[in-house]
Amino acid sequence: YCxxxxxxxxxQHCALETRPYARWMQYLRxxxxxCVACQPPAMxxxxxxxxxxxxxxxxxxxxxxxxxxxxxxxxxxxKIRRLxxxxxxxxxxxxxx
Numbered sequence: 001y002c003x004x005x006x007x008x009x010x011x012q013h014c015a016l017e018t019r020p021y022a023r024w025m026q027y028l029r030x031x032x033x034x035c036v037a038c039q040p041p042a043m044x045x046x047x048x049x050x051x052x053x054x055x056x057x058x059x060x061x062x063x064x065x066x067x068x069x070x071x072x073x074x075x076x077x078x079k080i081r082r083l084x085x086x087x088x089x090x091x092x093x094x095x096x097x
Contacts, residue, residue, distance in 0.1 A: 002037045002086035003053050003079060008062060010075030017070055025073045033080065035088035042096040050096035054079035 010028050017025040028034075038050035049055060054063050057079045067073035 002035050002083045002088055004033055004035050004081050004083065005054070005063070005065075005077035005079055007032050007034060008076040008078055011073060013070065013072035014067065014075070017073060019069075022067075022069050025067055025070060028073075028075075030075075034077070034094060035083075035086070036094045036096055037086055037088060038096050052096060053082070 007028060007030055009030060014025040014028050017023060036053075038053055042050045044051070052063070052065070054061070057063055060078065062076045062078060064076055065074060
């Protein structure tokens with residue numbers, strides 16, 4: 001499944017990332033919608049959920065995120081909705097880890 005989030009805030013360190021494999025962080029923007037896929041091995045075999053998917057978060061609850069590979073690239077987002085059938089666009093799509 002996938003979860004759509006609206007990016008509320010992010011640190012300036014995301015825009016400063018220049019390593020080739022992590023350049024995607026430069027494209028994060030406040031107010032943009034991102035789509036995050038929950039796939040194995042991040043998915044718990046017990047709950048069939050990914051940690052941090054905002055399971056009980058609705059409406060205005062602010063959730064925190066951190067980019068893998070650059071712990072200084074972090075921010076907050078709000079859950080928009082969960083999608084059972086993923087249709088994430090190529091841009092602004094991520095995977096839980």
